[in-house]
Amino acid sequence: MSRTDVHGTVADGFEPVREEFAAVAAEQDGQAGAQLAAYAHGRQVVDLWAGDEAGGDTLTGVYSCTKGAATLVVALLTQEGVLDLDEPVARHWPEFAAAGKDTITLRDVLTHRSGVIGVDGGLSAAELADDAVIARRLAAQRPYWRPGSAYGYGGFVSFALVNEVIRRVTGRSLQQVYDERIRAPYGLDLYLGLPEAEEERFRPILRWTATPEQEAAFWSNVPGPNSILGIGYGLNSTPPLDQVAFANTRAVRAGGQASAGGVGSARGLAGLYAAAVWGIGGRPPLLRPDTVGEFSMLHSTGRDLVRGDQGNYALGFQAKGLRYAFLGANAFGHDGSAGSESFADPHGGIAFGYTRRRFGSGWSYPEHDRLAAAVHRAATAS
Incomplete structure (x- = not known):
């Protein structure tokens, strides 16, 4: 197969999307x-793949x-009244109240306003593979800024806190609820805990290739390990976290670490958001319109202490309406470090999923704009 x-x-009506994807490939x-x-x-309108080791069902x-x-x-548990977003986390998890964290709510965590983005001395790669271990370490940690005063992305740890709250409220892990209530019923090729039987479909993430000049420019801008950005991305551990190796580790895939351990395909990512807002496969949408409205409402905007201008969050989701100006104001979703992207645009009726296996130069993925715009144009025209 040629590239x-x-x-x-x-x-x-979506033929131009294929042309744009071919150009990107x-x-x-x-x-x-x-x-x-x-x-x-x-209704699924795009299902494309390219590359020697890619298939439609590759994970x-x-x-x-x-x-x-x-x-x-x-969102599902909140909709059912099981979770209260504005209840202090410590009400269900008393140990979390240590070091001035007693008033932090689940909403604070989901909007990256808690200040709890890592631990002094860092978390090893083995620790970051296990949400329960992360939660135990974070329980004693003092926030890195006064909760609620600013926001900053907790890249590898934030949803370990969420997972712990869910486990204490329901007796089930976030991964178990996801598999039983969302993935399995809707047939989604997106796993938070990849079964051994599906391993043969997994293809590892690859390192980005760079010229010596690009490499030098990149490393000249890498933050110090104990900076806010360094802590947010696990660089303050010894050795610093290797992001490429992280996702390629079987323990991470098997556990489905809730911040960054998911494994899936573009079909699974797009299907997730279609199931959430519109329903797929004859099944109804997972969320009511009022729940979609709550979780897609802007909460944290302006400069992110960790990610800078790349921030902007709704409730748990990234605010995709600010990322892509052609989408509706309440578009929501989340991207991933190696270049995956996913979102729903309730106004435009679009659910989008994209994966790539090689890291981009400096974590830059300009094809996201091109592909999202091509899908939006086709959907609008049709």
């Missing part, structure tokens, strides 16, 4: 592979796209 070969199908490493899927009002690490699936669990 420009594209496989899969598009619905009538031609610019990338043909061996690494990429996938693109989209729904329009609950790979989706990093923080995992947070979208985890947030959907929270």
Whole structure:
């Protein structure tokens, strides 16, 4: 297969999406592979893949796209009255009240306003594979800023806190609720805990390739390990966290660490958001319109202490209406470090999922804008 070969199908009117995806594939490493899927009002309209090791059902690490699936669990339990977003976390988890964290709510955690983004001295890769271990370490940690005074992204740890609250309230882990209530009923190829039987479909994440000049420029801008950004991304451990190796570790995939341990395909990512808002496969939507409205409402905007101008969050989800100006104001979703992207645009009727296996230069993925715009144009025209 050449690097420009594209496989899969598009619905009538979405042919330009295939053309744009082919152009993107031609610019990338043909061996690494990429996938693109989209729904329009609950009907799949795009299902494409390219690359020597890519198929429509190939699975790979989706990093923080995992947070979208985890947030959907929270939204479902909130909708049912099981969780109260404005209740202090410590009400269910008394140990968490230590070091001035007694007033932090689940809403604070979901909107990255808690100040709890890591621990002094860092968390090892083995610790970051296990939400329960992360939670135990975070319980004693003092926040890195006064809760509620600012926001900053807790890339690898934030949903371990959410998981602990869910476990204490329901007696089930976030991963168990996701699999039983969301993944299995809707047939989603997106796992928070990849079964051994599905391992043969997994393809590892690949390191980005760079010129010496690009490499030098990148490392000249890498933050100090004990900076706010360094803590948020696990660089303050010894050794610093290797993001590529993280998703390629069987323990991470098996446990489905709720912040970044998910494994899936573009079909699974797009299907997740279609199921949430419109329903798929003859099943009703997971969320009521009022729940969608609550979880897609802007909560944390302006400069993120960790990610800078790349921040902006709804409730658990990234605010995609601010990321892509052509989408509706309440578009929501989450991207992932290696270049995966996923979102729903309730106004435009779009659910979008994209994966790639090779990290981009400096974590830069300009094809996201092109592919999201192509899907939006086709959906609007049709």
